[in-house]
Structure formats: structure tokens, C-alpha cells
Amino acid sequence: xxxxxxxxxxxxxxxxxxxxxxxxxxxxxxxxxxxxxxxxxxxxxxxxxxxxxxxxxxxxxxxxxxxxxxxxxxxxxxxxxxxxxx
Numbered sequence: 477x478x479x480x481x482x483x484x485x486x487x488x489x490x491x492x493x494x495x496x497x498x499x500x501x502x503x504x505x506x507x508x509x510x511x512x513x514x515x516x517x518x519x520x521x522x523x524x525x526x527x528x529x530x531x532x533x534x535x536x537x538x539x540x541x542x543x544x545x546x547x548x549x550x551x552x553x554x555x556x557x558x559x560x561x562x
Contacts, residue, residue, distance in 0.1 A: 480493040492502060500506075500521045507522040 479495050479499070482490040482493060484490055492508075496502070502508075502521060508519050509522045511518045511520070
């Protein structure tokens with residue numbers, strides 16, 4: 477889907493159109509990342525990652541399957557430890 481166009485100046489600079497700035501929530505000082513693929517160039521705001529990328533970074537290993545009883549036991553232990561009188 478084409479949003480708009482930009483023209484390159486003699487110094488190799490471009491202006492980011494207002495539609496793109498709004499969509500990417502760009503403000504002065506925002507950093508753009510350029511990625512090259514065989515048939516296209518992709519531009520995105522640095523720090524704008526998908527949920528899947530964040531999840532994989534935070535949880536690189538698949539979670540272990542646990543039974544409902546194991547989960548209930550873990551919750552009980554956590555509540556008892558948290559509210560134990562010292």
C-alpha cells in the first residue's frame with residue numbers, strides 16, 4: 477500500500493511525509509532503521525518491535541507444560557510465603 481512519495485535532495489536527504497510521521501509516531505530525534513531485502517527496502521522506527529519479537533527476546537525457551545494441580549500448588553506456596561508472619 478503506497479502512502480506517499482518523497483524526493484531526494486542533491487545532498488541525499490529526504491523529508492518524511494506527515495502521513496508517515498504520524499503512522500510511525502515520529503518526533504524530532506526519532507531514529508529510523510533501514511533494512512535491505514532482495515526486492516525491497518524497509519524503513520521502521522527503532523524501538524518499534526512486534527509482540528512476537530519482544531516475547532521471543534524475553535522468553536527464549538518454550539515454557540514447560542504443567543498440570544493444573546502443579547499450578548495451584550505453586551500459587552498456594554507463593555501466597556503462604558508472601559503472607560507468612562515473621
